[in-house]
Amino acid sequence: MRRVLAVLCAVPLASSAGAATLYYGARVGMELTIVKKSGIGSAHASIPAKHSRRNARVYCREYGHDFTEECVDAEMKAPLHFEITANCKTGEFTTFYGAKMLFQGRNKGTDVTTDYRITAVDEKVVLDGSGASGYGYTLDQFKALCPNRVK
Incomplete structure (x- = not known):
């Protein structure tokens, strides 16, 4: 039961239908709907996802202030x-951008x-925690795949 709760807590919930989503970027609407999960916490963890016009529309309107279907x-x-x-x-692990990443555990030291x-x-390059590095949503993607590695 704890494992199930850890997995559920690692994935942000969103959308009016209550479907679980994960962000692929730092801006509003930059999220994908999770299709299924398999092997969570294992050597073969996988989460396929899909884009939705609803999220694309949110991104265009809220971030880009563009209300056109061309933007969507x-x-x-x-x-x-x-x-x-x-x-x-x-x-x-891999990200929704196709980047190959390596989670190396807790940072140690005083200058991190x-x-x-x-x-x-x-x-x-080590992600530095800035919005430009993508640290936040990259960590969230890893948490969704390997919740027991991130406490």
Whole structure:
């Protein structure tokens, strides 16, 4: 039961239908609806998701102040990967942008700005916690895949 609650608590709930969603970006409306989950907490964790016109419309109106269907159409074509995966044992995972990441556990030391260390593997860059680094929504994606690794 605790494991089920940990998984549910790791995923933000949204949408009028009550469907679980995950953010792929830091701006309002930049979220995808979870289709299903499998292997959560394992070496083969997976969460496929889908985009919705409703979320695209929220993004266009609230962030872009653009009320046109052209904006919604463009947002629906955003270059996303509609499945995130993780090996919860090694900490390797992918994001909705297709980025390869490495969760390295708690940050230690006095000069750190984030609770956890996450490295963008291809760029060899540690996410610094700023909005520009994507730390918040990247950590949330990892939490959804591997809730027992993040306390």
